[in-house]
Amino acid sequence: MKIQFSQSRPQGARLIAHVVDKGKLPAATNAAMRAGAEAARFKGNAGQTFDGFVEDGDTVARLAIAGAGDKNDEARLANLEKAGAALAGKYQSTGDADMVLDLSESGLSADEAAHVLLGLRLRNWRYDIYRTKLKDEQKITLESVTVVGAPEGIEAAWADAAALADGVELTRELVTEPANIIYPESFVERVKQRFEGTEAEIIVLDEKQMTDMGMGSLLGVGQGSARESRILAIRWNGGGSEAPTAFVGKGVTFDTGGISIKPGPGMEDMKWDMGGAGAVAGGMLALVKRKAKANVVGVMGLVENMPDGNAQRPGDVVTSMSGQTIEILNTDAEGRLVLADALHWTQEEFQPSRIVDFATLTGAIIIALGHEYAGLFSNNDQLSKDLADAGEATGDKVWRMPVGKAYDKLIDSPIADMKNIGGKGAGSITAAQFLQRFIADDTPWAHIDIAGMAWSDKPGRTWGKGATGYGVRLIDRLISDTAEG
Numbered sequence: 001m002k003i004q005f006s007q008s009r010p011q012g013a014r015l016i017a018h019v020v021d022k023g024k025l026p027a028a029t030n031a032a033m034r035a036g037a038e039a040a041r042f043k044g045n046a047g048q049t050f051d052g053f054v055e056d057g058d059t060v061a062r063l064a065i066a067g068a069g070d071k072n073d074e075a076r077l078a079n080l081e082k083a084g085a086a087l088a089g090k091y092q093s094t095g096d097a098d099m100v101l102d103l104s105e106s107g108l109s110a111d112e113a114a115h116v117l118l119g120l121r122l123r124n125w126r127y128d129i130y131r132t133k134l135k136d137e138q139k140i141t142l143e144s145v146t147v148v149g150a151p152e153g154i155e156a157a158w159a160d161a162a163a164l165a166d167g168v169e170l171t172r173e174l175v176t177e178p179a180n181i182i183y184p185e186s187f188v189e190r191v192k193q194r195f196e197g198t199e200a201e202i203i204v205l206d207e208k209q210m211t212d213m214g215m216g217s218l219l220g221v222g223q224g225s226a227r228e229s230r231i232l233a234i235r236w237n238g239g240g241s242e243a244p245t246a247f248v249g250k251g252v253t254f255d256t257g258g259i260s261i262k263p264g265p266g267m268e269d270m271k272w273d274m275g276g277a278g279a280v281a282g283g284m285l286a287l288v289k290r291k292a293k294a295n296v297v298g299v300m301g302l303v304e305n306m307p308d309g310n311a312q313r314p315g316d317v318v319t320s321m322s323g324q325t326i327e328i329l330n331t332d333a334e335g336r337l338v339l340a341d342a343l344h345w346t347q348e349e350f351q352p353s354r355i356v357d358f359a360t361l362t363g364a365i366i367i368a369l370g371h372e373y374a375g376l377f378s379n380n381d382q383l384s385k386d387l388a389d390a391g392e393a394t395g396d397k398v399w400r401m402p403v404g405k406a407y408d409k410l411i412d413s414p415i416a417d418m419k420n421i422g423g424k425g426a427g428s429i430t431a432a433q434f435l436q437r438f439i440a441d442d443t444p445w446a447h448i449d450i451a452g453m454a455w456s457d458k459p460g461r462t463w464g465k466g467a468t469g470y471g472v473r474l475i476d477r478l479i480s481d482t483a484e485g
Helices: 031-040 074-089 109-125 155-175 186-192 207-213 216-222 268-271 274-288 336-349 365-370 381-392 405-411 427-436 470-481
Strands: 001-007 015-020 050-057 059-067 098-102 145-146 201-205 230-235 245-255 294-304 317-319 325-327 354-359 374-378 396-400 445-448
Touching: 001 155, 015 074, 031 050, 050 074, 059 074, 074 098, 074 109, 098 109, 109 145, 109 155, 155 186, 155 268, 155 274, 155 470, 186 230, 186 245, 186 274, 186 294, 201 207, 207 216, 216 294, 216 317, 216 336, 230 274, 230 336, 245 268, 245 274, 245 336, 245 470, 274 294, 274 354, 274 470, 294 336, 336 354, 336 427, 354 381, 365 374, 365 427, 374 381, 374 427, 381 396, 381 445, 381 470, 405 427, 427 445
Parallel strands: 001 145, 015 059, 015 098, 098 145, 245 294, 245 354, 354 445, 374 396
Antiparallel strands: 050 059, 201 230, 230 294, 317 325, 374 445
C-alpha cells in the first residue's frame, strides 16, 4: 500500500475517512449522518466504524469514520492502530483504489498519526498471488492512502513506521508461502533480495561448512530431506563498538515430524514452523531500513524435516557443534536441535551481549497460554522485563514461564549428555531447559516460544486470518528501548 501526503484534499475523492475520539464526529457530518450514527450506536470506541454519504462540491463522497476510543486511554497507540486497521478491513474491497484520510480535525501528534497509518497498512496486507478465481468484489482494490491535514513531522514518523511495516510484511510473506516455494535455499534468496541496497552484511553457511564446523544437531534434522539445510545471518552495525544483540530463529520450513511422523490432518500448517526465522528476518529488515543506531545480528537455522531412508531415527545419538551429545527420542522435537547449533555458532562467531531466540517450538505452550501470549523463558530478569515491556507496548505480548534445575534433570539421558524430550509434563519448559544447555553461563538469554502466535485463524488487531508477523515489533521495540541512545 502506498502512503502519500498532500496539503489539500484531491478533487473528486470518493472515499474520505476520519479518525475520531470517543464521543466526537467530524465537522463535515450532516444531520442525516449524525442521526444514522446515533441509530447505529456509534460511540467512537476503538476500532468501531460508521459511514454514510455527503456532498463534496459537485460529487457525492462516502464519509467513513473510525473510532479511536478515549483520548486518555493507556492503550492510546494500540487503539489508533485499531482505528486504522478497521478502515482497511472495511474498505479494502469496496472498489475504491484510493482513500483520503483527513486528519485535520484529529488533533493527533505525528507519532499518533503514524500509528493510524501503520494499522491501516498492516491490516490491508493480504497474500493473494495463488488465488486466480477471486470474484471482483473479493479482490483487494485499496492501493493507496492520501493523507491530508497531517501533523508536522509526520513524514519522519511514518518513515520509521513504514520500515516496521516492511519487516512485518516480509515475515507474513515468508510464513504464508507454501513449503514447495519457501525451503532453506529459497528462504535465503528471498530474504537476500529484500536487503539489496542496504548496508547489512549477509552471511550464508551451506551444508559443507556446517559439517566442517561439527553441526551434527542441526544437520541431523535435515538429512532426510532432498532440500539442503542452511544458516543465514544478517549483521547490522549501526552502533559503536559494543557487542551486538543477537536474535536467533528456528526455521523449519516444513515439519512432517520426520520418522516420528505427525498425523495427517492439519499437517499443512507446518509450513509456518519457520515462524521464528521469519520473525528474525522481518525484525532485522525493520532495523536495517530505519538505520537503527545499534549493533544487531539475526541468525536463522533453516532445515526441512522429512521422513526418508536417510532420515535420523529415534534412538540415534548426534554430536552438536558445542561437543555435547544428544540422544534423539522423538524426531518431531526437531526445532531445539536446530537452535542448539545455531545458538552455539552465534555465540562463537559474534560474541553477543545478549541473545533472544524465537521458535514455534512446542504445542504445549498453546495449552498453557492459548493464542494471547508467547511463552518467555530466560536466565536474566532484566532481559525478561525489557521483553515484557516491549511486548506490552507493541501488542507482541509475552508471559514469563519458569526454568530451573528441577526441570533440567528431566532431559538427562542414560547414554548421552541429554535427550531431546522430557516426559509428558512441562513440555515447553523442558524444551527451554534443553536450549539453555547451549548458552554460556554469563550470557543473558531469552527463549520465546511463539507456537501460538505466528498464525491466527481469526482476524486480530492489525491482521486478517493467517500469518500475524509476530515478533518483528517485539524485536524492533526491544532495540529502540534498550540499545539505541
